[in-house]
Amino acid sequence: AQSVAQPEDQVNVAEGNPLTVKCTYSVSGNPYLFWYVQYPNRGLQFLLKYITGDNLVKGSYGFEAEFNKSQTSFHLKKPSALVSDSALYFCAVRDGSGGYNKLIFGAGTRLAVHP
Amino acid sequence: EAQVTQNPRYLITVTGKKLTVTCSQNMNHEYMSWYRQDPGLGLRQIYYSMNVEVTDKGDVPEGYKVSRKEKRNFPLILESPSPNQTSLYFCASSSPTGSYNEQFFGPGTRLTVL
Numbered sequence: 001a002q003s004v005a006q007p008e009d010q011v012n013v014a015e016g017n018p019l020t021v022k023c024t025y026s027v028s029g030n031p032y033l034f035w036y037v038q039y040p041n042r043g044l045q046f047l048l049k050y051i052t053g054d055n056l057v058k059g060s061y062g063f064e065a066e067f068n069k070s071q072t073s074f075h076l077k078k079p080s081a082l083v084s085d086s087a088l089y090f091c092a093v094r095d096g097s098g099g100y101n102k103l104i105f106g107a108g109t110r111l112a113v114h115p
Numbered sequence: 116e117a118q119v120t121q122n123p124r125y126l127i128t129v130t131g132k133k134l135t136v137t138c139s140q141n142m143n144h145e146y147m148s149w150y151r152q153d154p155g156l157g158l159r160q161i162y163y164s165m166n167v168e169v170t171d172k173g174d175v176p177e178g179y180k181v182s183r184k185e186k187r188n189f190p191l192i193l194e195s196p197s198p199n200q201t202s203l204y205f206c207a208s209s210s211p212t213g214s215y216n217e218q219f220f221g222p223g224t225r226l227t228v229l
Contacts, residue, residue, distance in 0.1 A: 043220035051215045105157035
């Protein structure tokens, strides 16, 4: 069965420092991986996805993610954190079984960027 | 503006009183889905629909019903709500079914069942 793990409940970063939010996955077959962000009182917003090709994926708001097949990881990164990046981040893997577009989500990681 | 809308955004109700949460999308998406979000558990799929009149159970369907009579609407029905259904609910849509396109999420409905 497909699964996603986000090992950190919370990540604390100082503004201007690089940030990493970790995600590992377990899938049968090719992984299709996504990152979403949830701001307070808002729905989830798509950040980026990995389907195939280049292992470094660039997304919205200056975020990028590195796909590592040998480590089964898809960590979210940003070179310089902003206070406005503080939010809840979800990693997800597409479950294509049955031909539908179901997402399996991790538990989420709360990112706190301090001034 | 392309969007998924949900109503109501907040709802407090009592055990056993039937309720419906509406979801509508204006992007002509075939695929729609309902998730519930609980702390420490992420989002879990309740029901999904691949197109009009085609629905199926997700991972946590007990206590919920859905219908898909029109392409744009996908209401979530709780016939007899219980306190363990207190949660944050999200509707999502994407197109086409079977693709790798990202899903678009509604703003969420926070439900409290007393």
